[in-house]
Amino acid sequence: MRAYVETSGKGPTMSTEITVTVNGTAHTEAVEPRLLLAHFLRDVLDLTGTHVGCDTSQCGACTVHLNGEAVKSCTVFAVQANGAEVTTIEGLADGDTYSNVQQGFWDEHGLQCGFCTPGMIMTSEALLKQNPNPSEEEIRAGIAGNYCRCTGYQNIVNAIGAAAKAGK
Amino acid sequence: MVTSNFEYFAPTSVDEATSLLSKYRGEAKVLAGGHSLIPMMKLRLAEPGILVDIGQIEGLSYVRKEEDGVAIGSMTTYREMATSSVIQSNYPLLADASARVADLQVRNRGTIGGSLAHSDPAGDIPAVVLAIGGSVVARTRRSKREINIDRFQVDLLTTALRDNEIITEIKLPGLASGTGTAYSKFHQPASHYAITGVAAVITISGETCTDARIAVTGAGDKATRARRTERILKGKELTPPVIRRAASRAAAEIGDALNEDIHASAEYREHLTRIHAGYAIDQAVAAAG
CATH class of the missing domain: 3.30.465.10 (Uridine Diphospho-n-acetylenolpyruvylglucosamine Reductase; domain 3)
Incomplete structure (x- = not known):
């Protein structure tokens, strides 16, 4: 499982083979243990919908689902996802049909620049799975780990509310 | 941010994990959920040569x-x-x-x-x-x-x-009947870490407080029992003046070790400790009744 792949200034670098199922497709890759899941998705699998904002597990732009639960992929090593199922923003739509949350963000214009949107949507999906009928207060608490620096959150909250209604 | 290199192990049993820790004693760190360790590794405040990930061990979550x-x-x-x-x-x-x-x-x-x-x-x-x-x-x-x-x-x-x-x-x-509990904190709005938090577990029998355990976090180097506060509460009827007096001593054990950083001064933390001790005790007493 382990092989020396390169030699950096600090000595040999180990690589570990992992298999991660991302949006339904199994990927087997040899990675450095220190590779973060966010960078595995973006740089190895070329799924750049997952954004890296703060890189300090605060802003939530990198949120993906790991075995169905929302996590900040900048704070998970790719090797920790070995054998797991990951869903990213690219895996939400069914062909041309948006998920309820994606449609909610479209209809309510739940974004401006769009940088936070993938993470915001992944967290909202998880929130509605835990609580399909949240109050406005519960929506705001649910997205406390996702920062938007444009909208002031109002349209995002409306979007999640609309998705909850559509899910009924 | 990229952490230092490390060698990674994902044991599937506690025996395997503890064997690895013995073998690499001093070099290895345990990786659980990773939400404290990975941020520290990114800042290179921690640079373990070996990580033992216990996330693949079945039966540790219950x-x-x-x-x-x-x-x-x-x-x-x-x-x-x-x-x-x-x-x-x-x-x-x-x-x-x-x-x-x-x-x-x-x-x-x-x-x-x-x-x-x-x-x-x-x-x-x-x-x-x-x-x-x-x-x-x-x-x-x-x-x-x-x-x-x-x-x-x-x-x-x-x-x-x-x-x-x-x-x-x-x-x-198990907590005795007549026990009320509460946790009151003032959090940093981005991280939600406790700038100061106080946990209270209070047992009341009749009108009298028979047991009290109060612990403070965020104010000092580590979570600390507020034993002076506990002593004031125990054996008394918890009237508002008694609770106020007890809460006012909640930072006493921390003394000169009060934290001071960009979030709050030592003086402010001492104030918050007293305030949140009061809130936590009030809520625990209400829950006990």
Whole structure:
């Protein structure tokens, strides 16, 4: 499982083979243990919908689902996802049909620049799975780990509310 | 941000994990949910040569009602604790504090064992468990011991845990009838870490406080019992003046070790400790009645 792949200034670098199922497709890759899941998705699998904002597990732009639960992929090593199922923003739509949350963000214009949107949507999906009928207060608490620096959150909250209604 | 290189192991049993810790003693760190360790590694405040990931070990995530209390598996996440009916009914403050750690995503990953082992000075769980009482079960390859929670937090980011030990379980005692609990914190709005938090577990019989355990986090180097506050409460009827006087002593044990950083001055933290001790005691007393 382990092989020396390169030699950096600090000595040999180990690589570990992992298999991660991302949006339904199994990927087997040899990675450095220190590779973060966010960078595995973006740089190895070329799924750049997952954004890296703060890189300090605060802003939530990198949120993906790991075995169905929302996590900040900048704070998970790719090797920790070995054998797991990951869903990213690219895996939400069914062909041309948006998920309820994606449609909610479209209809309510739940974004401006769009940088936070993938993470915001992944967290909202998880929130509605835990609580399909949240109050406005519960929506705001649910997205406390996702920062938007444009909208002031109002349209995002409306979007999640609309998705909850559509899910009924 | 990229961490230092490390060698990675993902054992599937506690025996395998503790063997690795013995073999690489001093070099290896345990990786649980990773939400304290990975940020520290990114900042290169921690540069372990070897990581032993205990996330692949089955059977470390549970909440189990026992004859004399509740046993919680060390890999139980904040979310699992916040939504556990056993924890909600037996230790409402633990469910409440768990629901208020950071955010939804962090609560899905962070664990009770990781929080205790990391012993962040602003962590919520160390103070809550300290107020409940109980013990931390630690295993090595050959032995198993229970560390009383009162002796577990030693210093800043330092516990009684040895570097060849893994926390497998947290044992919490059953609380006497007439016990009320509460956790009150003033949090940093971005991280939701406690700038200051106070956990209170108070037992009232008739009109008299028969037992009180109060613990403070965020104010000093580690979670600390406010024993002077407890002494003022015990044996008395908890009238507002008694609670005020007890709360005013809540930072006494921390003394000169009050934290001072960009979030709050030492003076402000002392103030917050008194205020939140008052809130926590008030709420615990109301819950006891």
